[in-house]
Amino acid sequence: MGIINYQPELSALVATKGHPYPKDAFSECLDSLAGITCTVVEQPASQKFLDPALAAPYDVLVFYDMPGIDFSEQPPTATRPPKRLQENMSRLLEAGKGMVFLHHALAAWPMWPEFGEIIGGRFFYSPQDCRGRPVLDSGYRHEVTHDISLASPDHPVTQGLPENFQLTDELYLCEIFDDSVHPLLTSNYSFIRENFYSAHHAVTGKMYCNEGWYPTEGSSLVGWTRHHKNSRIVYLQPGDGAETLGDVHYRLLLANAIRWAANNA
Known part of the structure; x- marks a missing residue:
């Protein structure tokens, strides 16, 4: 009799809301992840599950949300996370709770510097200080068809993926902490000013505009891992639109990421 490679069912808590997204396509994507049960909780209720006692039943936390920015005002205002939330997050990281951050989660909690260190980068809707230096607001570009290459083809998160594949999705020109992350995926798109629009212009009534906005060239990294505590x-970074959420390569990538973060890869 052959040896059966059994992988136990994983339980993931998935935080959403704070940014528009295709709900049906996202739900279908989560449902397609074999061996992974996903419980979706919207902001702000999902913040309660950062309490280590409430997070205990879940093997991994997945963030597809964007707390810390109030878009009901124009321009949006940034808010600091409650002290208790920061403490709970620290306790989860000390305990080794795995975390997967998707797409717009990079923009969450702009007033919480440690959050950027946890995730490995920052997307800003307004000029900010980042790692002790002033930076401009970040850039966005919707529906970019680009080729993705595996920077670490032997890593568990990239297992089963072709060395190159194509996605059509939103890309960011933003702060990526290349010195603090292990690269997984790179894009062949050019991360330069001419190819992106200012996020600050977008939230102040001027969509698809980069007038007067002169950021430095950005990193081509669109996926990475790291350890925090x-x-x-x-x-x-992929995960904005229905096309990507339905892509077989993206779904395998997400499933691998969840398993690896849960120490189950």
């Missing part, structure tokens, strides 16, 4: 962290 005792936790495994994954960030995947």
